[in-house]
Structures are given as C-alpha cells and as structure tokens.
Amino acid sequence: MVSPRWRKVLRDAWLHKARTLLVVLAIAVGLAGAGTVLTRWAIVRAVVQVGYAASNPASATLRVDSVDRSLLESLRALPSLAEVEAGRTASARARVRGRWANVMLFVRQDFTDVSIGRLIPEAGQWPPADGAIVIERSSIDLTGVGVGESLFVALGGHGPTPLAVTGIARDVGLAPGWMEHLIYAFVTPATLASLGGSSTLNQVHLVTRDRTLDQEGVRAVAFEVRAAIEAAGRRVDDMDVPVPGEHIHAGQINSMLVTQAGFGVLTLILSALLALNLVEAMLAGQVREIGVMKILGAQPGQLATMYLAFAGLVGLLAAIIAIPVSSAAGREYAELNATMLNFDASQASVPWWVIAVQMAVGIVLPVVAAAAPVLRGSRLTAGEALRDFGMSADGTGGRILARVGGMTRPLLLSLRNAFRRRLRMARTLLTLAVSGGILMGALHLKASIRETMDQTFRAMRYELTAGISPALPAGAIERAIGAVPGVRAVQAWGGGSAAIARPDGSWGNTFAVSALPADTRFLRMPTVAGRWLNPGPHRELVVGARLEDGEPALALGSTVMLRIDEQFSDWTVVGVVPAVLTSAFVTREAWAAVTGDTLLNRAVVALADTGITAQSETRRAIHTALADAGLQVGSALVAENRASVEDHLLLVADFLSAMGWLMLVVGGLGLASVMSLAVLERTREIGVLRAIGARHGSIHLIVQIEGLVVALLSWVLAIPLSVPMAWILGDGFGRIFFKTPVALTPDPRGAAIWLSVVVVVSLIACAWPAFRATRISARAALSYE
C-alpha cells in the first residue's frame, strides 16, 4: 500500500502534469542528446577495436625497389617480426560518367592468403581474377558501376582498359573513398601489368611480434628490417610507421566526439536548470503545505526525500523517453561514424552499461539540481512556512522600467512580469542564449572554415597539379602543357620525398617536398610563423603546420638533417604555412643543389575554365598530350582536393549545429515551462485584470510579450556569446584539423537567423500558457489559494 506522503508526491506531479511533462521532455531531450553521443562512442569504440584489430593492420610498411619470395622468406626469419607480406599500390584514373576519377589500385600476389590488413569480401566474387577488379565498398558509388559491369581504368599514359568489376570488398584500414574522392580497388599483378604497370611488388608490410610497442619501438624494428633488406642487396626508398592500433581517422573522430560530449554535458546541465526551475516553483507553491506537514510531524529529511523523489521521478520518466531515442539515434550516428571510419556498425547493439549510465544520470541529474532548493525548503520552520505570502512585487528592474516612458500598461506589465522571478528568468535566458550562442557559433565556424579554406586555396593560384615521368627541363614541361587548349599558365616544379634523419641513424616517416621558384606567382601562401623562402640555393625549408605538428623536429628555426634520395643534408626551417596538406616547400635551386638534378618532375597548371567538367576535360587533354610525347603523368584537380578536405570539416561543423538545435529545443521547452509557471503563479492577478475589464486579447498579449522579452534578451546575449563560442570552437577545431586556429569569420546571417528562430520558438512556447491564461475566469482566479 502506498503511504499518503508518496501519494501526495504522485498526485502533485499529476496535478501539474503539463508543466511536469515539459520538464520531463526538456530533460529527455538533454539526456537523449548526451545519450546519443555516449551510445555512438560505445558502439564505434567496440566496432573499431574489434574490427580494426581483426584486420591485423600493418605495424609498418617499407617501400623497396622490388620484393620477391626469397626476400620475404629471409624477413620472416627475423625474430622481431610476427608476419611479413608483400604488396604494391599504383595510382590510376577511371572514366566515370564522362569524367576522370582518381583510382588507387592495391596489388597482392595472392589475395586468398592476405593476413596483414585483412579484407572482408562483401559482394560478388573474391579474390579478383586476372583482368578483373574488385572495388572497395566505400568507393563503389564513385565508380558509377556495379558488380558485373566494366570500369575503364587508365594507368600513366596508357589508354583506358575495361576491367570487369567482379566483386566488392571492405578494407577497414582505409579512409572511406567517398570522403577522399578516391576509388580504391584490388587487382592482381597480372591485371596491373595489363594496364601497363609493373607487376613487381615493391612494398613490405610487416607486423611486429611485440604488439605492445609504441610508434618509436615499431620504427626501431622497421630499421632492423630495412638493414636486412639492404643486406640482401635491395634499396629501401621510404617507410611508413603509423601510430600503432590507431585508425587513420581516429584522431578526427575522437576530437569531434570530445567536442560533442562537451555539448552533450552542456545540454544536460541546461536541462537540469529547467528541473531546478520546476522544483523551485513547486516548492514556492507548496510552502504553506510544507508548513502544515511540519505541524503534522514531518521531519526535514522526510520532506526532502519526498521532493527529491519527485525530482527523481521526473528524471526516471525522462530517461524512459530518452533511452529509446538515444539508442536509435546513437546507432544511426554510430553507423554514420563507423562508415566514416570504413567500418560496419549495422549489426552492433547498444551495450547494457550505456543504458544503465543514462538511466542513472537521468534520475540523479534533476535530484542534484533540485537538492539546494529542496533542502532549503525542507529546513523552513513551520512558522516561516505558514507566514509565506508567495510572490512579491518586483524590485530594481521594476523601478527602472517605471521610469521608461511611452509604454502601454499591458506592455509595462509584461516587462515587469519578466523581471519578477529574476533567477528563474536568468536560467531560461541562459539556456536560450547558450543554444543561440552555439548555433550562431556553428554558423560562424562554418564561415570560418570556408574562409580558412579560401585563404589556403586562394594561395594556390593553379587548378591542377601534374606529376611527370621521366623528369624534364622546366622549359620542356611548360611548353608541352602550355600548348594544351584550356591551359592558361603553367610552371614546372621539382621535388620528391624527404625524411628526417635522426642521430641514431633511423629516419622518420617520409613527407612530400615541393621545389619551386621562391618568387612563384602560383603560390602566395601566407606564413603563420617565420617567413617565406628567399630566392637562391639556400637550404631553407617552409613547412605546413600539420607536418610541423607531426614532426616536432621541424619546429621553426631548427636545423634538421633530411634524407633525400639517399643523401643527407642539413636544412633550416624558416617558415610555417597553415597548410592543410602535409608537405614542405624548398626552392628549386636548393633542391637541385642537394639532388644534383636540375630536371623537374611536376607542374602546377592554371586553367582557363573554372567549371569542374571543363577542368576535367583539360586534364584529360594534358594527359593525352603528355602521353603522346612519351611521358607518364598523374594529376589532381585542386577543386577535388578542396572538396575532399572541406567535406571532412563541414561534417563536423554540421554535427555542432545539431547540438545547438537540440539545446534550442531544451530552451524552448524551458521557456514554455517557465511561462506556464508564471501564469499559474499569477492566476489571482490575472483574475484581477479580468475583473477590471482586461479582454482575452490583452491577457494573451501580456503573456506572449513576456515570453518575447525573455527571447529577445536571450538573442541580445547570444550575439556576443557566439563570438567566444566560435573562437573556442575555431581554435580547437583548427588545431585539430589545420594545426592552426581557423580565421574567425562571423557569419552575419547568424544573428538574423537566430532572431527569427528565437521569436518563433517564443511564440510557440508561450501559445499554450497564454491560452490557459485567457481561460482563467475572474471568479475562479480570485478564489485561487
């Protein structure tokens, strides 16, 4: 049997069900937002941990001049290695829907015996047969063809060859092709040879026996392998040692998650403030009842338990609503994120502990929020409680307003009402202002990302880059490409790859180096630190900020020894550019002095047309012209690079916007709840207004204007709030993705959009309270206790 005091708790909740429901919904929204992030994190973590580990990713990859069976056998005998396999990658192009798309071909000797970087067959046949191609799942949409159709693939200067698409496979170690704008595919050495490429494998993938090694530990093993390869008379061109166990996109996804988790917690806090408003209002309305219960023998602890249980009940209901929503949304979100990481989370289930955590947070949050007013209320003496006279008139705010002239009485009343419960209003204001700040901040961030991308790509005054083999004198390259219709200007560059040589004889991961004229008009990259290159053969290096971040030895002002073409030379880092690409820049003269080679192997090309289709056609014409001249060429359009980078970044900004919208829902529910409380508390006043002749319209207007006052104040607060919000987001975001803060670029539409949104939210939120107010009759109101 339920005791009377618990019946009171339940019936009080039911008596004010509309108001209780609003707060339940507000907490549910906050909980659902945070729960979605938690669910997503738990699922993606489980899927990635299991899936990535199951793929047995390579600890390191070395690029060698050639790999054969005997070399592999000798390497397998090394005690530090658990597994060794050979492979090859080749860049190609495919004709897709009338345009050329970039293709990355992965070659293995025997796809049935792949242990490192295991592939998961998903459709069609596996493995690829000679003359056939299997497409990686994440890039199948880019090919425009399906299993059973043909993809026209061209390698170097060779013409396109139709390859039968016989299957689809997943490689969880690759960033998704749709995001990289790159078609990944798997072919046999014979197929590669049929396209005009070399069938010799040139990569050694290895897995260390000690799986606990960090990146430096793996690098040490890789050097041991390098020594063994060189002892066998082969040449090692470079090697790549990724962070062990970390997926290529893990850093970005985790950073995004941390940001979202922050916003999830903020949404929860804001919804807790609304719970606080509800419990405080409830206590304010029940002070006399508290006094009576004290007279009937209630102890402070008993009263506190009753009201905290009410708060817990609100939280429980919110959790019951939120958990199915967060589970469904979290799974969808996890699937999206897993797809971004190239994993499949469609079969994943929500871990039980995620549900338990949400349930616990849902119940505890409003209890914690309500604790202070409940304890204060339960400690009132019976005398204090019985002498409570409820809501008093306004203080300072009202006196200030009284001095403002030119306002009608209803307007003045609305304004005064808005200031009567200042703390409560402040909480609602805060909720709305923060959601506005985040939404506007996200808009500013998007504008800032675009501006930063504009700045970066504006510096690149060319539309296409081309790699040419064999190398030629600058004039020859410029004449060959300059003669192609659609080319506006061209400049030959040199360069290649370099790695930092370390004192212990090892070297770091290789990075790209562009050798260009110091005064090139094709690149006007502003430096974020230091200066641009001086003309001449000085061994000066300007590095991209991302590269500097990955290789601390490349700090501004430091002198580093680089391994270039097996030669070692000292270089001084003179500048850092906010490049989104991990490359470095040197002068052509310095590059030639170090390599002893004045021939160049790449070109930057300014195109006459800005349209992507026309650019693609010009690109094809360049390929044809160079192939006709007996040259092999690989190229990339800057616009495609930009789209690839921008897609990653804007996706994150969109997620931030989503959190802002979620907070807006919480804020709107908060406003509705506060306004319904205000109407309830002022029932008697409204009755008096009606008794002295106020009509429906006037009462409705008074409530709506009061809500609008709060909404407009929140708008005013949100504008300055959005600036630090954008700055914090931009700074963190930029440091994650660009390694420098993004250029803060306010989006002027933000304030106007938010104003219209907040006005609409206010009108909707206040509609029901205003309607309720018009239903109050003078007689009923004046008998209201």
Next chain:
Amino acid sequence: MPLISLRQVTKTFRTPAGPFAALSDVSLDVEAGDFLVVVGQSGSGKSTLLGLISGIDRPTSGTVQVGATPVHALSERAMSAWRGRSVGIVFQFFQLLPTLTAAENVMLPMDFCRTLRARDRRPRALDLLESVGVADQADKLPHTLSGGQQQRVAIARALANRPPVLLADEPTGNLDSRTAQGVLGVLAELASSGQTVVMATHDATARRLSSRVIAIADGRVVPDEPPRG
C-alpha cells in the same frame, strides 16, 4: 502540575515598521482536560499564543512547557517530532492537503510520526472521521467537501496521533454560523471526553461550551473571565 505552562513569555516580531510585541510577559497555566477559550480582537496575540504552545513560534523570552517538554528549548528537528505526537492543530482555513483524500489527510500524521503500523492507519483514520461525522466523505478530495466537512476532517487529522493537546485557531472563522455550531459541538464533545483543548476564537457562543475563558488584549492576558453559560 499543569499540562501547559507559560512563564513570562514575550514574543516580538521584526516588521518593516520596527519590532512588534505580539505578546508581552504572559504567564499562563492550562490543566489537563481544560477546554480553554482564548478571546480577543484581531491582532491581539491569540494566534501567537497558540503558535508558542505548539512550537510554531519560539518565545523571544520566557519559557513554554507542555507536559514534561520544554518546548522553547527544542531543536527544530526535535520540535517536528514532538509536535507531530503531542499537539494537534486545527486552522481557520482547514489547511488540508488538496491532493490527498480526507482519509489520507488523517493518515498523514501517522505516516510521518510512524505512530501506527501501516495497515492500522486507515482503520484509525476512518474511526476518527466517524467520530467527527464525516466517515462517508473519507475518500473524497478536500475541494469536493463543504467548509464544515473540511474542518471536521481537519479535527480528525489533528487527533490522528492522540495528542494530549488540541489547539484550534479560529476554527469557525471561515464557516457559517450553523456549520460553526456543529464544529464547536465536536470540540466540546472531545473536551468532555478528557481531551485538553485550547481554542482561539471570536465566536461568542464558544464561551458557553468552554471550561475556562481568557482574554488577550494588546499582547497581554487580562484576568480570567468565567465562562458564560
């Protein structure tokens, strides 16, 4: 030994207009089984006197003793527990909890003070409601009851824990005269059965039913008046 004993009690309230002495140097004894009626004009200090006896208010100076308990010295926590078991209070405006039925309102003090086992509370509440003549209203919410019925429920609630003292502050102040007579009859009946009752009232007819009448004027007790009747 008197059941209720006040010695040189003064109660001063702070108000925006300055200190206000609601009671000044009041000494009073009430014997067990007395039906004491306290009369006086509005603001004379009647309710303050009842507030001091029940521990709702604390004296600024002086002592208040109920039975063996020095009420003025109790902590707030001890006060609630003591009051729930020792004093029943009936208010002018009934003060029934609106979301509980009549029976549940009566059961509430038993629930808070755990004076009876849970299964014995409802029968006790129904007995009490029967004794004040509203047993048929047991499962109704207060707002569906008449003023007289509500006040009878309030009396039943005040008696829930069998308190030695029943305090009634203007119990008929919100009732019509006919209903008021009924409520006074209930209180008189209780007093005649040995229940100590202290009632503050304006109602002249209450004097007839009481065993003793005191008047308060300007915060001071004027000499006992003999009950009329």
